[in-house]
Amino acid sequence: xxARLGLTIMWLLRxxxxxxxxxxxxxxxxxxxxxxxxxxxxxxxxxAHCFPDMTETGRTALARRHFxxxxxxxxERGLLWWSSxxxxxxxITLKGQEHLTPAPxxxxxxxxxxxxxxxxxxxxxxxxxxxxxxxxxxxxxxxxRALLRGRLRFGAQQLFSRQDGVREALKALKAGRFLYYLPxxxxxxxxxxxxxxxxxxxxxxxxxxxxxxxxxxxVVPCVARLLPGAAGYELRCYPAWNGYPSGDVAADTRxxxxxxxxxxRECPEQYFWTHKRxxxxxxxxxxxx
Numbered sequence: 026x027x028a029r030l031g032l033t034i035m036w037l038l039r040x041x042x043x044x045x046x047x048x049x050x051x052x053x054x055x056x057x058x059x060x061x062x063x064x065x066x067x068x069x070x071x072x073a074h075c076f077p078d079m080t081e082t083g084r085t086a087l088a089r090r091h092f093x094x095x096x097x098x099x100x101e102r103g104l105l106w107w108s109s110x111x112x113x114x115x116x117i118t119l120k121g122q123e124h125l126t127p128a129p130x131x132x133x134x135x136x137x138x139x140x141x142x143x144x145x146x147x148x149x150x151x152x153x154x155x156x157x158x159x160x161x162x163x164x165x166x167x168x169x170r171a172l173l174r175g176r177l178r179f180g181a182q183q184l185f186s187r188q189d190g191v192r193e194a195l196k197a198l199k200a201g202r203f204l205y206y207l208p209x210x211x212x213x214x215x216x217x218x219x220x221x222x223x224x225x226x227x228x229x230x231x232x233x234x235x236x237x238x239x240x241x242x243x244v245v246p247c248v249a250r251l252l253p254g255a256a257g258y259e260l261r262c263y264p265a266w267n268g269y270p271s272g273d274v275a276a277d278t279r280x281x282x283x284x285x286x287x288x289x290r291e292c293p294e295q296y297f298w299t300h301k302r303x304x305x306x307x308x309x310x311x312x313x314x
Contacts, residue, residue, distance in 0.1 A: 028167040035103035043116065044255035046104070047097055054096020058089055068092070068298040070313045075223035076293075090294035094251055098141040105148045106175030117149040117249075121262035124245050125154070125203075132198050132242035133265075135205045136233065137249070138285045139297035145258040146249030147176060147205055157183040157197040158205040191232060198240045205247075208233050209285055210297075211304045219307055220278045223286055228305035234270035234277035244269050248288050250295055 038046060058065055068091060072084040079087070104116065125133075135156070137146055150156060160176070163169035176184060183202065185193045198204045211228050219226035237244055243265040250259050270277045289296045301314055 028165045032167070032171050035100070036107055037103075038100060039103035039107050042255065043101075043104075043257060046101055047254050050097030050100035051093040052096065053100050054093040055089070057096055058092035061092075064299040065092075067301055067314055071298045071302055074225050074303065074313065087294055088298070091296075091298050094141045094295050095299065097251055098144075102144065102175075105144050106171065106178075110152050110179060113148055114152055116257035117145050118252075118257065118259045119149055119153075119262070120259060121264075122153075124262045124264050125150075132201065132240040133203045134198065134233065134237055134240075134242045134244050135203055135262075136244050136246040136281065136284075137205050137207050138209050138246075138288060139207060139300065140249055140288075140292075140295045141297065142249040142251045142258050142260075142295065143207070144176070144249075145251075146247055146260045148179070149249075149258070149260045150203075150205065150247070151176070151179040151182055154203060155181045155183075156203045156205045157185065157194055159187050159191060159194050159207070160184050161187050191236065195236060195239060198236065198242060204236070204242075206233065206236070208281070209302075210300055211302050214305050217305070218275060218278060220275065220282050222282045222302070223289075225303060226307055227282070227303055229278050229282060231274050231278050233281055234274050237270045238272075246284060246288075250292055 038049070041049075065088065068088045069084060072079070072087060076084060076087075105113070108116075135150070137143060147156075147158065158176075160172070163172060173184060176182065183197055185191075185197075194204055194206075208230050212230055214228055216232065217228040217230045220229040221227070222229070233244065236242065245265045246263040248261050248263075250261075252259055266280070269280065303313055306312060
């Protein structure tokens with residue numbers, strides 16, 4: 026019942042202009058900051074380890090800005106799931122589209138780090154191409170159906186459950202379908218190595234270089250960001266990485282983390298700090314959370 030009510034509110038809110046919707050989202054984010062104690066503590070713990078030179082006051086201010094961005098991401102989800110293609114193409118500016126035209130028949134992995142506007146990037150690209158991606162099944166079946174409908178409504182997109190592994194995504198990649206891939210969360214120790222992220226050992230899956238090698242694919246990073254107020258969103262596609270994969274899985278994984286670090290420094294409030302990115306610790310090290 027709660028999920029259906031939430032979806033109904035999201036559906037209604039998408040009729041509002043973004044100049045009104047954006048501040049509503051930020052206000053919702055401040056409610057999350059005030060009452061979401063667990064996620065607030067996770068966010069502050071992550072920031073304390075990744076920005077140790079920042080004052081506590083500075084990190085708290087950054088956390089507040091992050092929750093405002095998270096609130097916008099939640100409230101504006103209705104735009105992505107139900108607004109017209111024409112409106113979305115107007116709201117989401119695509120930059121670097123020339124990097125999405127590789128040699129004929131070449132496989133491409135779109136590296137999509139976990140910024141709060143991540144879904145806006147998928148939606149914008151789905152307006153112009155068919156892709157595949159891997160998603161996590163939601164615990165609530167109502168929300169899961171809404172997520173699938175929202176992400177699949179343009180073109181002939183394919184979504185594969187993380188519980189089913191990456192085999193189907195690899196098949197689609199080898200068949201020439203772009204893979205919108207999100208490898209920068211802590212999925213546990215399995216198939217992961219500890220690679221530095223802001224100078225901290227972070228359990229990082231090594232699937233990006235492995236998939237690139239198996240499919241002979243090029244990696245094209247795509248980063249989506251919220252813009253202030255009514256400006257909407259920006260999706261920036263970067264040039265394909267040269268010499269990737271190199272054959273050194275640890276070095277290739279570190280290259281991915283280093284690229285994400287650079288993008289985070291450009292807009293630190295928009296990275297997904299409420300995720301327990303450092304949940305898996307090296308043997309003998311206690312939990313941060």
